[in-house]
Amino acid sequence: MAGIMKVKAKAKGEVTNVKLMAKHIMESGQRKDKKTGELIPAMFLQEISVQHGGKTVFTANLGTAVSKNPYLAFSFAGGAKGEELTLNWVENTGKTGSETAAIK
């Protein structure tokens, strides 16, 4: 299955800068269906975590006010070109995913 994570991770000196975007609608549960007038059930990413070399370097707990296609940028000490990041995500529906991205 194709992943939802787009990642730009760059090692620069002692630090790796990570920008990631998760392709996701982030349905808030507060919008009404234009045709039926009924509330569209919430469906949003609730947690995104990033691991490098077996260590968690970043975790985000997200609410429904995070914009569609959640964007996160952070940096951590360590990481080198060619090494791998693992990205795990959890949707409020219980759906989960795990993807990898290379540091450039």
Place this chain on the structure above:
Amino acid sequence: GMLPMQGFAAKKQPAELYEVPNFGNVRLLHITDCHAQLLPIYFREPNVNLGIGSALGKAPHLVGDKLLNHFGIQANSLEAHAFTCLNYQSAAGKYGKVGGFAHIKTLVNRLRQSYGQANTLLLDGGDTWQGSGTSYKTRGMDMVEATNDLGVDIMTGHWEFTYHQEEILKNIKAFNGEFLAQNVFITEDALFEGADEYIHDEDSGRVFKPYTIKEMGGARVAVIGQCFPRTKIANPARFIPDWTFDIYDENMQELVDEIRATENVGAVVVLSHNGMDVDLEMARRVSGIDVILGGHTHDGMPVPSIVKNNGGKTLVCNVGSNGKFVGVMDLDVRGGKVQDFRYRLLPVFSELLPADPQMATLIDNIRAPHMDWLSEELAVADELMFRRGNFNGTFDQVICDALCNVNDAQISLSPGFRWGTTVLKGQMVTMEHVLDQTCLTYPETYVREMKGEELKLILEDVADNLFNPDPYLQSGGDMVRVGGFDYVCDPNRPIGQRVSEMTLDNGTKIEASKTYKVSGWATVGSRSEGDDIWDVVATHLRDRKVASIDKLNTPKLKNVAGNPGIVDYS
């Protein structure tokens, strides 16, 4: 339809007007907000330009005789006519039209030659590619050609961003000068879609080059570009989905510090389209800028405002609009700093400056394919037709009346743009004049039902963009123009409390929960379905045969007694 000339050019030749003594070693020539006016036009300065909060009574919020007194300009003089709305009809008859690229070019060439071409720079603050029928038809390329012929060295932008992204990039490529903007960034979405291939710098995310260094008169001068920060709010975001704007004064400070530390410059200049109130605030907050050459708010200020800050002082200049003025800033840059300056804001009276033949030919060629459209005679003006001012001008009222009549609506709304030329009483209103007032890339009109509370919300929101005491929360336009109703406005109140007593022309109060039929144009959200506004206005004028108004829907104002930003307002 032309008025007879009063023989001003023949009788009175104030040669000294354009004799600018040379001073220092760096000459910056500044134009801005020409709004694609290639030919000479009339342009009446505002009679209402209220300063609220700390802006009260300070430049640029001075009009009429208050402005003359503040700057010590003699009443009934050529300068008084250039800088104010006083006796506009008769003074315009006497002094003639202003601007026109062929006349601007003659003046610019004189100012460059007398100073030494190599020590001068011509800077254009933007709003150059929009505002005329020909810029609309050529998607701004006519103005790229005209600014190339004029020899513009550096520009920044605002209405330039109302074309599509790829058109803007193409126009910038065809522009011979440099397009600078420190405050336009690529969106995160676009970056992940491969936009990094064309942007100036991927690490910073800047779409355009932020600054340039010019060597002049033995000094190194940095020029930083600052685009209009509210472009995606005031204009359709849909044309430029991949770019994002803001004031970003922390970035400006970082950039100024970096340039001062690494580029060995003697002067730092910002070519800005912030609007003058934002420029003044930025000059207070950011230190290390010597001169801000600003635009957007169309304020023609005869002398610079001097702002003190942590780094010393910053000069803030603003040079009006529609090709009416050329600013001349001469700097003495020695020993790594600006020692002194001389400033003149020259009105471009086209009867006093012969047309440059090469530019005149270029303009003819640009206009030739569109002359049938532009030259249609619609109606004779029965009174002075103007726009500029915080509230409805007479030409705005014609637009609002046209929307109500042609689109069969109770109420009309028209944006408070600051561009749009003036037509004298007795002059024939042509399609070109209508286009001067309406020509933008999202001209479609709409008719829709609106509740009274929604109408009030719109008025309050726009009033806050104009009268919020914090300049960083303003957007630089004037109040939305209205047709079919009046209201009371207290500019000194906070958002939600400025607008009251909304009353239809028939005397009935507008009620929050009642529904009204409203027509308008220039929607920034999504595209509207109706006819283009210029066709609606043309239909109205053809029917009416006379360009006149029955009633000006200007609000009754509260708490503005003694404000020197208002004259002749009833």
Place this chain on the structure above:
Amino acid sequence: LAMAAWNQDAFGSDNQANAMKALLGAEPTASADVTLKAPSIAENGAVVPVTVKTTAANVESISLFVEGNPTPLVAEFSVPAGTKAEVSTRIRMGKTSNITAVVKADGQLLSASQETKVTIGGCGG
């Protein structure tokens, strides 16, 4: 350092003070050590870029609140040792409101707030 599980009480609360208490145990104190960067006027209320950074030491978490939203808590980020105490994201705002960033560091709760205006748009010069 393990990340706390998604806090239902905090994310579900319609009141900022209650959400802060549910997430962090107390309300924070404004501090110059926290920098919140957000636009003074949002280009699009659905996508408001926000960056938080701090000079405080031993940062554990950074959380974001929008007072005027139906549920004020927007997100909670953990900052493990070795990760820089600076994070950027994009948030939704229904109307003009204060944005508050709270940094949990050395057991203290430090905050910075800024108002971001959400407008229906204007005209222009």
